[in-house]
Amino acid sequence: MRAPKLRELKEAIRSLFSRPVTVRFPAGAYEAPAGYRGTPRYDEATCIGCGACAQVCPAKAIEMIDDLAQSPPVRRFTIHYDVCIFCGHCELNCTTTTGIHNTTEYDMTTFDRASLVSSVEKELVLCEGCGAVIAPREHILWSAEKLGAKQFANPTLALSSAGALGLVEPASASVHPGLRPDSVRVLCARCRRTTVVGELWG
Numbered sequence: 056m057r058a059p060k061l062r063e064l065k066e067a068i069r070s071l072f073s074r075p076v077t078v079r080f081p082a083g084a085y086e087a088p089a090g091y092r093g094t095p096r097y098d099e100a101t102c103i104g105c106g107a108c109a110q111v112c113p114a115k116a117i118e119m120i121d122d123l124a125q126s127p128p129v130r131r132f133t134i135h136y137d138v139c140i141f142c143g144h145c146e147l148n149c150t151t152t153t154g155i156h157n158t159t160e161y162d163m164t165t166f167d168r169a170s171l172v173s174s175v176e177k178e179l180v181l182c183e184g185c186g187a188v189i190a191p192r193e194h195i196l197w198s199a200e201k202l203g204a205k206q207f208a209n210p211t212l213a214l215s216s217a218g219a220l221g222l223v224e225p226a227s228a229s230v231h232p233g234l235r236p237d238s239v240r241v242l243c244a245r246c247r248r249t250t251v252v253g254e255l256w257g
């Protein structure tokens with residue numbers, strides 16, 4: 056019984072002259088260590104707008120909306136931090152691996168839950184035939200680059216790459232896919248099928 060009492064006394068005296076182990080939050084902010092899973096944030100430069108993060112989010116904290124009323128049309132991602140559970144699945148499954156990352160920020164104290172959001176927008180490419188959404192432009196260009204020379208098997212990819220280099224002008228009018236010249240157009244999967252099948256079998 057005696058030894059523990061002496062040990063506790065020694066500990067108490069030492070604590071009197073050493074710094075407290077607790078932090079003075081919120082007067083002094085605690086710095087989270089590297090690897091801490093705090094608020095996720097998009098990296099506008101490397102996010103291609105593919106939507107994989109929104110699909111894997113277990114809490115459905117990432118809202119993905121295709122805004123066709125805006126000119127040019129955009130795909131908008133909004134992270135709702137009041138729903139996010141900071142699991143890190145969005146970062147883990149990001150197609151480009153760096154489009155979103157969990158920061159070390161953790162203090163989101165507020166009286167206004169609506170302010171707990173972060174957004175990114177990506178320009179959409181629409182089908183020149185029916186106007187359906189194909190994909191964000193950056194996603195198409197990223198896919199074309201990954202495919203290299205194989206992209207030329209798909210006119211949508213090849214035309215988008217050439218357009219980004221300023222080698223072709225965007226189509227000025229929509230088409231009604233079905234004829235051979237229509238195959239060299241930026242088309243959705245349905246219009247591409249209509250054109251190819253129509254050309255082969257009439």
Ligand code: SF4
Nearest residue numbers: 112139140142143145
């Ligand atoms: S950290 Fe988890 S819950 Fe939060 S946005 Fe990413 S996937 Fe969703």
Ligand code: SF4
Nearest residue numbers: 102103106108149154
């Ligand atoms: S590139 Fe990454 S962060 Fe951007 S939409 Fe795709 S999965 Fe999400």
